[in-house]
Amino acid sequence: MRRLLPAIASLLAVAGLLSALPFVLSAYNVSLAARVGIFFVAILGLNILTGYTGQISIGHGAFMAIGGYTTAVMSQDHHTNLVVTMLMAFAICFVLGLILGLPALRLSGVYLALATFALAVSVPQLPLKWSKFLGGRDGVQTSRTVSHVWLYGAAWAASAILFVLAWLILRGRVGRAFRAVRDSEIAAVASGIELPVYKTLAFGISAAYAGVAGSLLVLATNGFAEPSEFGIVLSLQLLVGAAVAGLGSLWGILAGAAFVGLLPAVSSGVPVIGSSHGRDVVFGAAVVLVMLLLPDGFAGLLKRLRRLARA
Amino acid sequence: MAALESSPRPSLRRRGAALGGVVPPVSLLLVAGAAGLLVGCLRSEVFAQLTVQGLALGAVYGSLALALVLVYRATRVVNFAQGELAMATTYVAWQLIQWGLSYWEAFFATLAIAFVLGTVLEVALVRPVQQRSVIGAVIVTVGLFILIDGVVNWVWGGEFKYMPSPFGTKIYHVGGVSIARLYPGMLAVVLVSVVLVWALFRFTKLGLGMRAAAFRPAESALVGVRVDWMLAIGWGLAAVLGAVAGLMAEPSQFFLEPTLMQPILVYAFAAAVLGGLDSPAGAVVGGLVIGVSLNLVVQYVPAISSELQAPFAFAVLVGVLLLKPTGLFGRREVRRV
Amino acid sequence: MSTLLELQDVEARYGPVHALHGVSLAVEEGAIVAVLGPNGAGKTTTLRAISGTVRRSGRIRFAGRPLHRLGPDAVARLGVAHVPEGRGTFSELTVWENLRLGGYTRRGSIQPELERVFSYFPWLSERRRQDAGTLSGGEQQMLALARAFVHRPRLLLLDEPSLGLAPVLVAELFRIVRELNEDEGLTVLVVEQNAHLALQAAGAGYVLEAGRVALSGTSTELRADDSVRRSYLGY
Numbered sequence: 001m002r003r004l005l006p007a008i009a010s011l012l013a014v015a016g017l018l019s020a021l022p023f024v025l026s027a028y029n030v031s032l033a034a035r036v037g038i039f040f041v042a043i044l045g046l047n048i049l050t051g052y053t054g055q056i057s058i059g060h061g062a063f064m065a066i067g068g069y070t071t072a073v074m075s076q077d078h079h080t081n082l083v084v085t086m087l088m089a090f091a092i093c094f095v096l097g098l099i100l101g102l103p104a105l106r107l108s109g110v111y112l113a114l115a116t117f118a119l120a121v122s123v124p125q126l127p128l129k130w131s132k133f134l135g136g137r138d139g140v141q142t143s144r145t146v147s148h149v150w151l152y153g154a155a156w157a158a159s160a161i162l163f164v165l166a167w168l169i170l171r172g173r174v175g176r177a178f179r180a181v182r183d184s185e186i187a188a189v190a191s192g193i194e195l196p197v198y199k200t201l202a203f204g205i206s207a208a209y210a211g212v213a214g215s216l217l218v219l220a221t222n223g224f225a226e227p228s229e230f231g232i233v234l235s236l237q238l239l240v241g242a243a244v245a246g247l248g249s250l251w252g253i254l255a256g257a258a259f260v261g262l263l264p265a266v267s268s269g270v271p272v273i274g275s276s277h278g279r280d281v282v283f284g285a286a287v288v289l290v291m292l293l294l295p296d297g298f299a300g301l302l303k304r305l306r307r308l309a310r311a
Numbered sequence: 312m313a314a315l316e317s318s319p320r321p322s323l324r325r326r327g328a329a330l331g332g333v334v335p336p337v338s339l340l341l342v343a344g345a346a347g348l349l350v351g352c353l354r355s356e357v358f359a360q361l362t363v364q365g366l367a368l369g370a371v372y373g374s375l376a377l378a379l380v381l382v383y384r385a386t387r388v389v390n391f392a393q394g395e396l397a398m399a400t401t402y403v404a405w406q407l408i409q410w411g412l413s414y415w416e417a418f419f420a421t422l423a424i425a426f427v428l429g430t431v432l433e434v435a436l437v438r439p440v441q442q443r444s445v446i447g448a449v450i451v452t453v454g455l456f457i458l459i460d461g462v463v464n465w466v467w468g469g470e471f472k473y474m475p476s477p478f479g480t481k482i483y484h485v486g487g488v489s490i491a492r493l494y495p496g497m498l499a500v501v502l503v504s505v506v507l508v509w510a511l512f513r514f515t516k517l518g519l520g521m522r523a524a525a526f527r528p529a530e531s532a533l534v535g536v537r538v539d540w541m542l543a544i545g546w547g548l549a550a551v552l553g554a555v556a557g558l559m560a561e562p563s564q565f566f567l568e569p570t571l572m573q574p575i576l577v578y579a580f581a582a583a584v585l586g587g588l589d590s591p592a593g594a595v596v597g598g599l600v601i602g603v604s605l606n607l608v609v610q611y612v613p614a615i616s617s618e619l620q621a622p623f624a625f626a627v628l629v630g631v632l633l634l635k636p637t638g639l640f641g642r643r644e645v646r647r648v
Numbered sequence: 649m650s651t652l653l654e655l656q657d658v659e660a661r662y663g664p665v666h667a668l669h670g671v672s673l674a675v676e677e678g679a680i681v682a683v684l685g686p687n688g689a690g691k692t693t694t695l696r697a698i699s700g701t702v703r704r705s706g707r708i709r710f711a712g713r714p715l716h717r718l719g720p721d722a723v724a725r726l727g728v729a730h731v732p733e734g735r736g737t738f739s740e741l742t743v744w745e746n747l748r749l750g751g752y753t754r755r756g757s758i759q760p761e762l763e764r765v766f767s768y769f770p771w772l773s774e775r776r777r778q779d780a781g782t783l784s785g786g787e788q789q790m791l792a793l794a795r796a797f798v799h800r801p802r803l804l805l806l807d808e809p810s811l812g813l814a815p816v817l818v819a820e821l822f823r824i825v826r827e828l829n830e831d832e833g834l835t836v837l838v839v840e841q842n843a844h845l846a847l848q849a850a851g852a853g854y855v856l857e858a859g860r861v862a863l864s865g866t867s868t869e870l871r872a873d874d875s876v877r878r879s880y881l882g883y
Contacts (some may be wrong), residue, residue: 280461
């Protein structure tokens, strides 16, 4: 219990800060904070996959696309409640993640990276093919748009719920199995862990998280789901966020999400970096520098600082 | 820690057995495929044109795939930035032409620049991370993907650039089939480059050192091979092959834009996996197979339109990984605890 | 005779495991020196410390030059050939390519070296186009040795050359090593389980125990020593 106290305290602090923000910030800044929440959800999911199974995915933008299109199409064609579409995005992406995760059973390391990269390139092509249903290059729009504050609330509520869900999953038997898979696949099998089940499960969970994030992202872009929004760059941004975040730390994931979500806006006033290309330069350089200087990301940095403070 | 080690145990691997076990079915398949193509070409003009064009494009994919394989074989790292690096060097060539060089002067100058760029990236950014973790190094190459993309957009802008055609606009007529000189030209340039790289590996002391360093780094150091240099030179050569791919991809697209190599990278991944990620010959053959089949499939299979080229390549990639992860020519990898 | 190789208080570790606790030894130019000892005494690590394939501290001098800061490739270029335990042939490459790698540090043609090696191992010449992986274990051991000779080293480090070889081949191998030593003045430091054989070939020897030199002397002295007799010679 004593070990839990600081964790709960920092959780409450974050929650308090977040619920105060909408009253303090301008509408524009609230929308930015909502964006951070969206990336928080996606990076949290990726963190479960990469952090707890040692698997790497370069293709989770594909699941964001699927989640986003779920929301747009359901809202457009059936006027489904937006929150319900998010649940649907979660469920659909979970199932698709399980199905697409089946190949992941047989792949590891760079092979999985290759396959997920190809997935990320392929999925945004599908709306172009089935343009009648998915709107082609122009995309699909939700039947109603939402306010910044609504989006903010939805994004951070989803973040909170999914964070608790992740915590519940990871502290129990499943979490132990995930960690065993990460540390050594062969040893994990030897100790009776059903590798395929857990690898697929981790993939499915992270896909479901990405789906919710994609659903929120569509709402953040005025309800438009379009192929260009979900290109390979989005997948790479998630990876940037995950690399900045490091593993298994709330603060790390917040830092990663803030970095990816805020950099475009923060840098827009800055000359050179302000353009979208300059931003890519910063993103790319950030990944390389983080891997060179902070191989464990922000989480690793925190751990090091804590150790320094104690010493 | 699980370590990847390329095996089979030497005592089990008699040359005859290895070839007898794997190659004949594969080569039979390839010969049958080639025969099928020939028959098709004789029967239909469109088919012949598509085949030639597919071979030329396939050579480009194969060249980039070979670059990926060279890097993978030496360091177990898949270089996601290989395509963007190729795209960037193509912009360098465009810039050199703008500054007054002729096409072929710019071509060779670009290859030299690509070599330097490849080595510098390996030494400065990839090697320090790779010593800690291979996946970390893969993430670095993803970072380079974004970085290079950003730099190119920043320096040269996103609008189309036009380069002079290296092969003119001449059109050959072979037995009633019109073929633009571009395609045999592309094919020839890529194949000459591939053969030169192959000869370097096969017949020179440097090439021997590079192969030795890729297979057995520890033993290579014991006989005096500078393994670090070999890996850096390997990255340089891969960048050169990538540059050839980029320079030959440009005329086939008729213009230069920053996304030039992104689809091609996916096709090259599919080609490399199809051929076997550690087989250089497989990469080239895989490239040709992917190039031709993409072209023919889009034309003759109604369900697969040109938007579905990348998903098709993805399906090939995943299919190969599931059914035969070692690809057509690869060797089995044994995972050890 | 001058000292070709000298180790002073050399320590080495694999991660947290200390393998050598200050080993000192000297090898005279033109000598064959044996390193004996039980499993895990640090025999292989001693060779690896010299060739730079393990992290080490302490002083190592070779022909008057300090080695302890050099990596394996630099040590090899100074004229040290290390034939590791388990042969270390490049099974993916042909016999000829393996031999060519032996001469990697030499400039210019290695044809004279190849011919010299073929005179010792005539069968290698016939099978030069074959993949080294298709050779038998004994043949690979011979190939590893031949590769080291192409190098024309000043110092040859041999690790367990007899391991897994038929007795006939072991005798043949040691005969060739001795011949090269006598004809060309090749200096050899050999680690060997078969102490009998090793002391027959060597002029001097060291006995390692638990990462330290427990005993040293000429072969005659060591053969006469009771503990060596009991532990390693078996009579």
